[in-house]
Amino acid sequence: MSISPKHALLEEYALVARALSAPARLMLLEQLAQRERGVEALADKTGLTIANCSQHLQQLRRAALVTSRRDGKSVIYRLTDAKTLELMDLLRIVAERNLAQVERILQGLSDGEDAPEAVSRSDLAARLAEGSVTVLDVRPADEFAAGHIPGAINLTLTEIEGIVPTLDSSTEIVAYCRGPYCVYAHQAVAALRKLGLNARRLEGGLPEWREDGRPVLS
Amino acid sequence: MSISPKHALLEEYALVARALSAPARLMLLEQLAQRERGVEALADKTGLTIANCSQHLQQLRRAALVTSRRDGKSVIYRLTDAKTLELMDLLRIVAERNLAQVERILQGLSDGEDAPEAVSRSDLAARLAEGSVTVLDVRPADEFAAGHIPGAINLTLTEIEGIVPTLDSSTEIVAYCRGPYCVYAHQAVAALRKLGLNARRLEGGLPEWREDGRPVLS
């Protein structure tokens, strides 16, 4: 028996929490929730230097939140399993349930106007089946190409204004992005509503949609 | 709109994770999962100095994992809601699913022998109803007095050997303690099995039992 088993156990639990306690690592996990990637691609996407990115990834691996394998010259990282995603989600839920600060930040995105309720994934699936909705994918083109909700239109935030006149203003728009950590969809909905369109946000993002076992086109 | 809403949001999520990233604060949360308490009682139970304890509690409050109220001269802290408990549980599940380290620590407790599966709460409830089980509460007497599973016997680890001869060796023993962070039940089961008794551990602890809406006697 070790000197203090109780303390050693707590230390292990704390290690997992500490791995989630840096914004840079949450960004990396958000990227990895989209799809597995190599170190350089992750560094690119997050704006971290390669060495720094590698160190963060090793901390995530030490906490067993991600795993790695070699593919040719690159080391590919990915989330260990769905539990990692669950943990990220619960972290977000607790933060949003509890912190007035978070609400103020999200409020700021929509310029003080209250954001409407998010659309649930089952609702969106039903309305997709009857064709009564336009789906907007507000992610970079490469992530869209790697997989998206069938029928979705891929637009960056800056392209939105240009496309608005071509949209049927009576059909509701549902926007989604990378997931709950991502603010693109929030911003898109705010922009569309300011232009007088009926827009709402999908609950979660593509990783959650995929995790539900719903169809993904690539 | 703030300078970088995305980064600000991630910072908030990271704050919650950081609050869970120190063993001392996990100890405090484990105590608070038992029942609400004042600063001095918590400092006593965890072995922290009062000032240090107060500072940790304020970090937990900043992350909105706990709330406080004044009662007479004392400030009483308690978990904000069940989500806090859920988050602690998921943290533990991920750590135990993933970290070989954790298994080795728990293995060490039972001196290399594989620990048997934990008993689920619904199983224990059913077997309590038919009286085919002895329930052991391995927590300090004051926590036992504040609430326990009906019919449970309260014993400290050191008292276990003395009581063994009085037990019916054909009836299975189920031991529980504060919860998944707590190793008392693990140690009790290991000790009992070494003495040749048929003992297993309850899944989770009293907080989880109570959260299930099952009867608690005090």
Place this chain on the structure above:
DNA sequence: ACATCATTCAAGCGATAACTTGAATTATAG
């Protein structure tokens, strides 16, 4: 076997966190 290139290691710096000690608050109780 060797050259290549992505990744990882190592050292250094500035910033932040944990813990201790001692003083300042703050709400109650007399």
Place this chain on the structure above:
DNA sequence: CTATAATTCAAGTTATCGCTTGAATGATGT
């Protein structure tokens, strides 16, 4: 209103974390 007692704040020390820079590793593929 003042005294009291619990809690919180503040300052100082040590340790750890995040990031940068530059060198080392190690598997691949020629």
